[in-house]
Each structure stands twice: as structure tokens, then as C-alpha cells.
Amino acid sequence: xxxxxxxxxxxxxxxxxxxxxxxxxxxxxxxxxxxxxxxxxxxxxxxxxxxxxxxxxxxxxxxxxxxxxxxxxxxxxxxxxxxxxxxxxxxxxxxxxxxxxxxxxxxxxxxxxxxxxxxxxxxxxxxxxxxxxxxxxxxxxxxxxxxxxxxxxxxxxxxxxxxxxxxxxxxxxxxxxxxxxxxxxxxxxxxxxxxxxxxxxxxxxxxxxxxxxxxxxxxxxxxxxxxxxxxxxxxxxxxxxxxxxxxxxxxxxxxxxxxxxxxxxxxxxxxxxxxxxxxxxxxxxxxxxxxxxxxxxxxxxxxxxxxxxxxxxxxxxxxxxxxxxxxxxxxxxxxxxxxxxxxxxxxxxxxxxxxxxxxxxxxxxxxxxxxxxxxxxxxxxxxxxxxxxxxxxxxxxxxxxxxxxxxxxxxxxxxxxxxxxxxxxxxxxxxxxxxxxxxxxxxxxxxxxxxxxxxxxxxxxxxxxxxxxxxxxxxxxxx
Amino acid sequence: xxxxxxxxxxxxxxxxxxxxxxxxxxxxxxxxxxxxxxxxxxxxxxxxxxxxxxxxxxxxxxxxxxxxxxxxxxxxxxxxxxxxxxxxxxxxxxxxx
Numbered sequence: 300x301x302x303x304x305x306x307x308x309x310x311x312x313x314x315x316x317x318x319x320x321x322x323x324x325x326x327x328x329x330x331x332x333x334x335x336x337x338x339x340x341x342x343x344x345x346x347x348x349x350x351x352x353x354x355x356x357x358x359x360x361x362x363x364x365x366x367x368x369x370x371x372x373x374x375x376x377x378x379x380x381x382x383x384x385x386x387x388x389x390x391x392x393x394x395x396x397x398x399x400x401x402x403x404x405x406x407x408x409x410x411x412x413x414x415x416x417x418x419x420x421x422x423x424x425x426x427x428x429x430x431x432x433x434x435x436x437x438x439x440x441x442x443x444x445x446x447x448x449x450x451x452x453x454x455x456x457x458x459x460x461x462x463x464x465x466x467x468x469x470x471x472x473x474x475x476x477x478x479x480x481x482x483x484x485x486x487x488x489x490x491x492x493x494x495x496x497x498x499x500x501x502x503x504x505x506x507x508x509x510x511x512x513x514x515x516x517x518x519x520x521x522x523x524x525x526x527x528x529x530x531x532x533x534x535x536x537x538x539x540x541x542x543x544x545x546x547x548x549x550x551x552x553x554x555x556x557x558x559x560x561x562x563x564x565x566x567x568x569x570x571x572x573x574x575x576x577x578x579x580x581x582x583x584x585x586x587x588x589x590x591x592x593x594x595x596x597x598x599x600x601x602x603x604x605x606x607x608x609x610x611x612x613x614x615x616x617x618x619x620x621x622x623x624x625x626x627x628x629x630x631x632x633x634x635x636x637x638x639x640x641x642x643x644x645x646x647x648x649x650x651x652x653x654x655x656x657x658x659x660x661x662x663x664x665x666x667x668x669x670x671x672x673x674x675x676x677x678x679x680x681x682x683x684x685x686x687x688x689x690x691x692x693x694x695x696x697x698x699x700x701x702x703x704x705x706x707x708x709x710x711x712x713x714x715x716x717x718x719x720x721x722x723x724x725x726x727x728x729x730x731x732x733x734x735x736x737x738x739x740x741x742x743x744x745x746x747x748x749x750x751x752x753x754x755x756x757x758x759x760x761x762x763x764x765x766x767x768x769x770x771x772x773x774x775x776x777x778x
Numbered sequence: 779x780x781x782x783x784x785x786x787x788x789x790x791x792x793x794x795x796x797x798x799x800x801x802x803x804x805x806x807x808x809x810x811x812x813x814x815x816x817x818x819x820x821x822x823x824x825x826x827x828x829x830x831x832x833x834x835x836x837x838x839x840x841x842x843x844x845x846x847x848x849x850x851x852x853x854x855x856x857x858x859x860x861x862x863x864x865x866x867x868x869x870x871x872x873x874x875x
Contacts, residue, residue, distance in 0.1 A: 383855075400855035493835035507834035537836040604820045615795065622796075624870055627859040637871045638796070640861075646798025654799070655807060658791045659814065662783065665791075672818060677831030679824050684832060720810045721817055737835040761837070 302326055304466050306372050306520045313360060313371055320353035320360075320371030324415055327373050331417070331464050339439045340449075340459035342378050343386050344418035349373065352415045359413075369527055370413035375465035377456050378419035379426055380511065381500040382406050385416075389502045390434040391424045393648025396627040403500020404535065405469060405511050405528040412527050417465050420455030424650045425618065426476055426504045428452050429726050432717055433652045440713070443485055443752055447710040450480030456514045457484040467515040467524055471501055473508045474606055475705070475730025478742035481514055482705035482754025485744040488514045489521045489768075490730075492761045493737035494539035496525075497532035505613035506537075508606075508734045518743060518771035525764060541762040555770065557584055557757075558594035558690055558698030563729055566600045570708045576745040576753030577704050583746070583778045584702070589770075592698055596686040601679050602732040603725055608663050608676035609735075615660025618653070621645065655720070684736040691760050700767055701758040704729050705742045709751035729756070739764045743771050746778050783811050 304312070304323070312318050328346055335341055356371035376382060379389040381399035383406075388394040402410065409416075423433035431439040431454025439454045441447040442462035449458040453470030457480035460468050470477040472490035481488025489512045496511045503509060513524035531540035559581065564574065585591055623629070623644025630647060634640050649657070663672035691697045706726055716723045733740045733756070740758040747753065759767040783791070788808060792799050799807070853866055862869035 397859060400859070401851050494837065507836070537834075537838060539836075539838065598824070601821055601824055604818050607814065608818065608821075624861045624868060625859070628861050635871050636875075637873055640871070641796035642798040645796055649797065651803065651806070654797055654803070655810060657795045657797060658788070658807065659811060661791050661795050662787075662811075665794075674831055675821055675824075675826060677833060678826035678829040679821055681829055681832035682824065682826070719813075721813055724814075734835075737837075 301463075302330065303463055305516050306369065306467055306523050307517070309372055309466050310368050310370075313356070313366070316360070320356040320415065321350055323371070324349050324353040324373050324417070327417055327465060334462060335464060337440065337445060338442055338458050338462050338464070339437050340420055340455045340462065340464055341375070341418045342388060342390065342421050342436060342455065345385055345416060349415045349417055352413070356413050356415075367412045368523060369409065371415055372466050373415045373417045374409065375417055375420045375456055375459040375468040376406070377422055377453050377468070377470045379422060379471060379502040380406065380469060381502075382416055382419070385419065387419070387502070388436070389425045390422045390436055391648060391650070391653065392435040392629060393621050393623070393644060394626055395629055401500065403511075404497035404532045406500065408528050420453070420459055420468065422455055423452035424653050425502065425614070426452040426471055426473055427614070427652050427656055429475070429479060429723055430711070430716065431455060431480070432713065433650060435650050438713060441484060441710050444710065446712055447751070448483065448713055450483035450706070450710060452476040452480075453488075453514060454480045457481050457486055457488065460484070460486045460514050460516060467513060467520050469511055469524075469528075470514045471509060471511050472734065473504050474610065474734050475727040477512045477514060478730050478740060478754070478756060479706050479727065481742040482744070483710035483752060485752035486514055486516060487518050487521050487744070487771075488512065488742040489525055489764070490733065490740050491525060491529065491764055492739040494537050495529050495541065495739065495762060495764065497530070497535040497538045499532055499534035503617040505610040506617060507613060508610060518741065518768060518775045521741065522768045522772075525768070539762070555700070556590040556592050556698045557770075558592055558701045560596040560599065560690070560701060560703055561593050562596050562599040563703045566728070568707050568725075569704060572709050572750060573704050573707060573753050576747060577702075577755055579747060580745050580755045580774070581702065583774060587773055587777055594690045594698055594701065596690060596732065598679065598682045598686050599728070599732060602683055602735060603728050605676045605679040605683065606727075606731045606735060607659075607724055608672050609680065611656040611660030612664050612673055613660070615657045615664065618657055621648065623648065680735050683732050687732075687736045687738060687758075700770060703756045703758060705754035705756050706730070709753060733758055737761060739767060741767045741771050743774060781812060782815050783808065
């Protein structure tokens with residue numbers, strides 16, 4: 300069954316009365332029933348609410364009411380984002396029975412826009428991983444090649460979009476978890492600036508790095524979804540009120556300089572297939588009239604080490620709340636000693652990667668090691684951020700955006716990287732620096748004839764999502 | 779050089795983290811953590827003299843705000859999934875025995 304709808308096509312079809320929202324939602328559920336068994340994108344579906352929401356939009360249309368751009372659009376939501384009354388497991392056994400008590404702010408906004416939520420998608424447990432193989436429940440397969448991983452941690456959302464099991468999806472990105480799976484699955488993924496989108500109702504992994512963002516079929520859809528979820532929120536004190544700067548939607552190509560960081564091609568073990576794809580993308584931008592300039596981000600090689608100190612430190616603190624007392628329980632037997640409950644529930648409920656990061660985080664924060672690891676990493680984080688600031692600095696003839704590979708390789712085989720922890724961690728070398736610096740970046744598929752998907756990133760200045768989206772659309776529409 | 783994390787340290791960290799580990803998990807963690815900590819040595823070559831730590835992603839400054847109750851959430855929804863629930867409070871075994 301071919302639905303192949305973008306948010307835009309869906310909206311236009313609804314307006315022209317080519318179909319009804321409820322029919323399309325039913326079609327997607329039929330498609331999920333037929334195809335998701337081999338892909339494994341979804342963890343749970345909520346057909347009753349989705350169909351009733353879609354019917355409400357159909358009723359509005361019949362009554363000739365104005366509808367929102369996202370009205371009736373069938374979306375998939377990563378299972379670490381809360382939708383009231385729906386299961387929210389973060390793919391962890393410790394939350395197997397948990398139902399969200401309230402809506403995340405992004406969900407509240409999408410509900411106000413009358414969007415439809417088809418279901419919740421698979422991820423690496425608590426978003427810790429780069430392949431969705433760390434899910435406590437099941438493995439998700441890459442729709443472009445079922446023997447390969449979809450990337451992670453938002454692998455379920457990227458796979459659902461790539462396999463056309465939804466119109467668009469939400470993911471979350473702490474070190475590349477939106478962009479890398481988007482790249483592996485040949486879809487678009489936007490990691491917004493830190494503070495652009497409220498994190499309220501996103502289960503926290505590393506609070507100074509986490510952001511929610513869209514995974515979509517087109518750059519245009521990413522823009523629509525981003526505009527719907529962004530904005531300041533009193534429930535997230537790090538969220539920021541910001542305005543779009545570009546008035547001309549076409550942006551000024553002639554004046555735009557794209558920077559290519561040389562370190563990304565020297566370090567990180569870029570595969571031939573990826574480097575060929577990136578070269579193609581650079582050529583296309585040159586043809587479009589953009590100026591290309593080599594730049595340097597000298598601290599790139601320290602980003603992964605820096606990240607794997609800061610992220611576990613924050614995660615070990617954030618995950619302390621899962622005590623087996625407050626968010627449902629996983630085992631029925633009655634234990635009467637408080638400490639025993641913690642050990643029992645956390646020992647049983649957390650998977651190996653989560654345990655590893657909690658223990659690593661506890662270690663780097665412990666007295667005696669704090670300065671050597673955590674404080675050191677925070678200093679290196681500043682240097683990484685300053686690398687970007689210098690590259691963008693207008694007074695030093697800086698560039699407008701940066702183009703870089705998303706991952707060093709194309710999607711790897713399921714099981715290929717599960718034994719060596721470092722090998723998996725290093726697959727995020729090109730996405731991690733962006734989170735450490737708090738910048739926006741969009742992952743866009745390279746247009747090519749054959750082979751596995753390759754993605755490139757456009758990294759922008761803080762709160763300049765409109766610029767990377769605009770340049771991304773130039774590529775999407777004109778190449 | 780002595781290992782930074784030996785079996786005894788690991789068990790202490792697991793105790794602090796309230797995570798039960800079996801023997802197999804301990805062995806795997808010891809191996810993985812050693813490899814990861816070894817990799818962290820890379821940071822030693824970065825000169826961070828006079829560099830101020832960057833503590834978070836936000837550009838905002840901490841501010842005071844009034845502590846007002848907003849009652850935006852339905853209390854029973856937050857409490858209904860407690861392991862044990864007494865008059866909308868979380869009931870737990872005694873902390874001190």
C-alpha cells in the first residue's frame with residue numbers, strides 16, 4: 300500500500316476533500332498491521348484516540364471550519380515523550396506498565412493544532428544508544444535494508460517515517476539521536492538549538508544536551524513541525540523566546556558561505572561511501588551558487604570523550620528517580636525493606652547500557668575524580684563551543700553555516716557493533732559536538748542513485764534554524 | 779598501573795547507584811569501563827589552563843521566581859501509579875528500622 304504523504308500533501312488533500320483524515324488514519328493502521336512486524340518501529344498504538352481525533356477534524360471540515368496545517372496529520376511519537384494516559388516506557392522494562400500522567404509541552408502544542416498520534420515508537424532504552432538495539436523490548440530494523448540498524452536512539456521514529464508508517468514523527472537528540480537515524484534511514488531530522496523547544500515531558504537523559512525535534516520526509520515538513528513545537532515554556536526554565544530573523548524565505552544564496560570542517564574528514568574514520576556522498580552534496584551546493592570554504596574545528600577529536608563524561612554524569616542523576624515506587628512497579632512480590640526495593644527494581648528494570656552509564660556517571664562525579672573527569676570535560680566543552688563561535692564569527696570572516704557528514708559510516712549490520720562499547724560511541728563523533736555547543740543542525744539525505752543512505756548535516760548558529768531550513772530547502776527543491 | 783575501577787570500587791559504585799549486579803554483569807562492566815576510562819585519557823592532552831567550565835547548554839541566567847501553586851496537574855493521575863498509595867501520599871517501608 301502506497302500512502303506516501305507528507306504533512307503538506309496530507310493537508311492539501313484534506314482541504315480539497317480528496318480523502319478524510321479518519322480514512323488516512325485507518326489506512327496507516329492497516330499499513331502498520333501489514334508491515335511493522337518486520338520493521339518493529341512501534342512499541343504501542345492508540346487507535347481509539349487517533350481515530351476519534353481524526354473524525355473531529357473531519358467534522359470541522361464538513362462544517363467548513365478553518366483547520367490548522369497539522370490538523371489530522373498522523374504522527375508517530377518517540378516513547379520517551381509523554382502523551383497523557385498513554386504508555387510511556389522509554390523502551391525500559393522499569394517503565395513497562397507506566398502510563399503518562401500529563402502531556403509533554405510539545406504534545407500539548409500538537410494537540411492544540413489537532414494533530415493525530417498513531418502510536419509510540421521504539422528507541423534505545425532511555426535514549427542511550429546509536430542503533431536502537433538497546434531497547435528493552437525489541438530491535439527495530441532499517442526499512443531501507445532489514446538486516447541493518449535504523450540508527451538510534453530515535454530509530455523507531457526514523458524507521459516509521461522511512462517506511463511510510465506515519466506522515467512525520469518526533470524524536471529526541473542528546474548526541475545525535477535524531478540526525479544519525481534520519482541519515483541511516485534516508486529521511487530528514489532536525490535537532491533544534493538548545494532552548495528552542497521545551498523539554499517538559501521529555502524523559503530527561505542529559506538535561507544540558509537533550510532536545511526534541513522533528514523527523515520527516517522533507518525539509519519543508521521539518522520546518523512545519525518545528526514551528527508548531529518551538530517556543531518558550533514556563534515549565535522548562537531553559538526554553539527561550541526567539542524570533543525568526545530571515546524575512547525573505549529564499550535567503551540570499553549569493554552571499555551565503557558554507558564551511559567544511561577539515562577535521563571531520565581527517566578524523567573519525569569516514570568511510571568511502573560517506574565521503575563520496577558528502578563530496579556530491581558539496582558539489583551540488585557549489586552549483587547552486589553557494590560559496591564553499593574550508594574551516595577548522597580543532598577540538599573535534601575530544602568531543603566523544605567529553606560527551607561520555609558529561610552525559611553519564613547527568614544521566615546518573617536524572618535516572619535516580621526510577622526507584623520502583625513512583626512510576627509503577629515491575630514485579631509483584633512484596634519487599635518490606637526500602638533499599639531492597641531500589642536494588643531489586645533497578646537491577647531488574649534497567650538494561651546493561653543504562654546500568655553502565657549510571658555507574659560511569661556516578662564514578663566521574665565521585666570525590667577524588669570529579670576534577671580529573673567532570674570538571675575537565677566541562678572545560679573541554681567550552682573549547683568545543685568556542686570552535687564553532689570562531690567559525691561563525693562575522694568579524695573574522697566567518698561562515699554562515701557548516702556542512703558536515705552525519706555519521707562516519709552508512710547503517711551498520713544488526714549486531715555488528717554491540718560487543719565493543721567504544722566503537723558504538725565513536726559512531727556519533729560528528730553529531731556530538733553540535734549538542735555540546737547547543738547549536739541547531741539538520742540531517743538531510745544526499746541525493747544519489749544507489750547504495751545505502753548517506754546524510755549530511757547543516758549546522759547553524761544558535762536559534763538560526765530558519766537559515767539551515769532555508770538552505771536545506773534549496774537543496775531539496777533544486778538538486 | 780592499578781586499575782581505576784576494580785571489583786571493590788565497582789561494587790561500591792553499584793551500591794551508591796542502587797543497582798543490583800550479578801557476577802557476569804560485573805565482569806562485563808569491569809572490562810567496558812576500563813576501556814572507556816582509558817579512552818578518556820585523550821582529554822589530558824588538552825590545555826585547559828584558565829578555561830572556565832561550561833556547565834550547561836543554556837544561554838539563560840538563573841533567576842528567582844515566586845513559589846506559586848498552579849495546580850496544573852491532576853493529583854490522582856500522579857499518585858495512582860505509586861507502588862502503595864495512602865490518602866494520595868506515597869507509602870513506603872520505614873527508612874530507619
